[in-house]
Amino acid sequence: MKRDDPGKGDRHLLPTGPDGCFAQKVPVPVSRAKLRWIEEPKLGPAGRTYLPLFLGGLTTTLRHLLGRKVTVQSPEERYSPPDPLIYRGVHRLNRDAEGRVKCVACFLCATACPAHCIDIVAAESPWPDREKYPQTFNIDELRCIFCGMCEEACPVDAIELTSLYDLSGKSREEMIFDKAKLLGIYDMTKDAEPMRSSRNGG
């Protein structure tokens, strides 16, 4: 931000010095009597020789050096998330009881998405129970940060994150998942991971 540009953002709330920079002392809205300094704990005579800290660090590393390893040798062994229902992996689009896509194209997930990876084209719904449905529904899995905000935002529990974590592809285009693929993931995972809500007939 330039100096001759006052009042933008939150900066005007802070006092500025004559040259427009922050003043050295930020006002503290409490009286000095209530101000309490938190100090580092004082070291004892043993601690001051640095030896306990030295040995402590060394024993910790040596313990781990000789300890049990947690590596999963991936292609041969499979890692299974301890609770697949709360794992945030690849998305899926859920189907309702009649096998139709549950999504009502309300764009809440696309709005909530911090990475802007969801692209929906809405069309008038051919079914009487809703106004709109997604004509296309694309998720760019390369942009997705797997935060799960879309899942949180969805009012009809149509988009969910599965426990599939090892997605890969040979091109960027291949990694943009369309509606058919996302529904396919639902078909693939619905038995292992049942839908988390049965609203709107799940």
Added chain:
Amino acid sequence: MPVLEAPQILVIAAALAAAAMWLMLPRVRAGAPSRAAGVVLGLASLGFFASQLPGLGDWADGLIVFVFSGVTVAAAAATVTVHKPVYAAIWFGLVLLGTAGLFLVQGAQFLAVATVVVYAGAILVTFLFVLLLAQPEGRAPYDRTSTEALVSATVGAVIVGVLSIALGRALSSPTLAQTMPPAARRATGVLSEHHVAALGTELFARHLVAVEVAGILLLVALVGATAIATVRKEHKP
């Protein structure tokens, strides 16, 4: 013993060196042609000087000495003529390495290594430290132009000329030839294989007072620097 045959050649060489340095120093209206002319004149001057050097007998020894001296002199010229201060420091580092190499050829291992440790390792690094923070591009006027190019080049060349003539005279005089230790004895003093012990004995026995005085001087300088550095002004807002 080599005899200084023609001192006038040394005079010519020194004059050429002065002209070369004047042309190479960064002046207000000096461009690339001027510098190129300076380089040519400088090489000619070096050639004249070299023609008067006594040979060392063994061609390999002679080549090593010539290469080291040439690199040292060229780097020294570059040190004072380049625009960018950081490059000047690098060239100076090369001067020090060349000097250390010359010491090494003479058999003074300790002096060679000490030159590198003290000058290149400590002093020059401190210079670099400041240079890196100060003027990275060499745009300051005192980097672009040298104020007294003519005077400094002349004075430098006069000193070099006088020194080389004096050295040439001294090397070719018969008295020195007698005082010079013979080759067999030379290998026992500070030039011997175990010369560090000899050097130490020399320094701390014969020159003990000088060493101690220098040490105290450095200590005083250290304390003084600490005293200056720790004075803090309290800022009253």
Added chain:
Amino acid sequence: MPTLETLVKIALLIAGLMTAAAYLVLVERWVAAWIQDRLGPNRVGIPLTKVRLFGLGQPIADGVKFLSKEECTPAYVDRLLYFLAPIIMFVAAMAAFAVVPIGSVLPIDVEIDGTTRPIELVVAPGVDVGTVFVFAAGSIAVFGVLLGGWASNNKYSLLGGLRSGAQLLSYELPLGLGILGVVMVAGSLRLETIITQQAQSGVWNAAIEPLGLLVFFVAGFAESGRLPFDLAEAEQELVGGYHTEYGGIKLLLILVTEFLHMFIASFMIVILFFGGWHLWGLTGSGSEVTWPVAIIRVLVLLGKVLLTILFFMVARWSWPRFRFDQLMTMAWKVLLPLGLVNLLTLAVWVEYGDRVSRAMGLPPLAVMAVCGWIVLIVAWAVLAWALPNTTDNRPRRESAGEL
């Protein structure tokens, strides 16, 4: 004069160092992984087969990867110095190995200038100033770091370079003090003589002057820029420090140089303080050797060096990095006084110790070792008591609350 013998030694040394650096990178990755409860690289073996060899093919794969990387130069760097810096660092680090003995001697006599002598396992045998030479080569390495940081034209690089320059400059002092103690006891700057002296007395310098070992060890760590002291790189703050802008083969050169610094530090620690190739009852101490003894001496030296390097690797994950003011406090207020105390003790010892302990009828070296340990404990305790135990980096109390 360069002889065939010297050229062969140089070739073997360079080949050995580069291979060792490549494989110790693998070892370092293993150790790092094990300490973090992982397995580390264990897959790359013989290409196009399923043979894994515990990942021993990894260094070759790493090398190929580095060599085949795009050679890109950032737009606003100072091109000459940007290319020169890694070269200076690498050459300086390699040059230091010219005087480092890899063993004692081989039982083959060669005739040079009319005198026959056995082949010594040093590139430049008989350098009278060996320790100072290593020191000088180390001080040249600072140039590479400073210039690399500056030439990259990047604020992180510059900060890394400056930090590293200040660090290396400061720690050269305690490093020198640590070396001086050993030199005083051995009475020579020559690394071969220092080893021989320890081998003949059978007492390593580590036992005689533990304080010197402590000072040299910590300073050596700092000089090699490994983790408790790696402020020059400090990935969390400075991206990569002075080599942020480097890539491909130039980065490889810089990383190999850092390993070489670790080698040099380990070799110096082993040679100066842990007896070099000497091990009681196994290697003997004379200068006349047979083939088995010559080989055992090489193996003992390299084994000790490997153990030191492993300690370097474990230390990397054991303690947090120092803050910059702590780093400087350590150099100037802790290691420098300790080094001076060590030097003073040894000077007094060298002058009077032998006579006094003989007069008392005790073995001199045992008395010296006891004295050394007492000095270490006392100096350490005094220092711990004298230094402020926390660093006060609060804003000033009086003015902070004012409005």
